[in-house]
Amino acid sequence: MLKRWLTALAWMLCAAWAHAEALVSPPPLNNSNTGIMFDVTALTDVTITGFTAAMINNTTTVGTHTFGILTRAGTHIGSESTPAAWTPLGSTTFTLNPGQQNSSFDFPMAVAVPAGGTQAFYLTAAASVNFRYNYRSAAPAALGSVTVADPNLALRNGSGVTNFGAPIVARAFVGTIVYRTTATLPDTVTAIAGTPQSATVSTAFAAALAVRVTGSGGVPLPGVTVTFAAPGAGASAALGAGTCVTDGMGECSV
Known part of the structure; x- marks a missing residue:
């Protein structure tokens, strides 16, 4: 009976979060810096929950690197x-292989931006690692011009900045901005571990129940709270934890 309950559980994960989306800023990648500042303008009420950035490890060895994330209300222009x-x-820490790769940030905390509001972000790293970006030589090339937009969010051309030094202007962030809207439609939730399995009643399951949450285009969504719920009928049991929050890969477990 417990095995039947657990199998059903995988299909009854509650979509108890706002709808998550991803704004993708595409290549080319033709320049880099240890830091980049950029602005986003909300076209509807949104909450920024994470980034995927194009990174380059300038060393010849695998290394663990720490990245700082800062923000301010309004534009970065004038506050570089x-x-x-x-x-x-x-800050967030992860391992980078030598060379260029895309890396997902575990966002330390979500940032709400009201419709019509502008929010600036500063991603900064150590000297051995650079953020790759697009040197804007073609329109729209001006600092502050819209790089890319969707119906909810606009990304604007930013600046390459090292340790709050002099800005190198009109540099476009290349990567993904993950955000939530106030819609209630669920994203895709996939059970990736822990089902089916069985256990004696009042005994813990041997393996954790794990899920992956993805949004538009299959982009992993960090910072999403997933609620686990048992069916309303049939065998049931209590979990040690009823919710979890997805990591930078869009995964979590209870």
């Missing part, structure tokens, strides 16, 4: 060299 104008969101 003023650390006090920025609020640190925290």
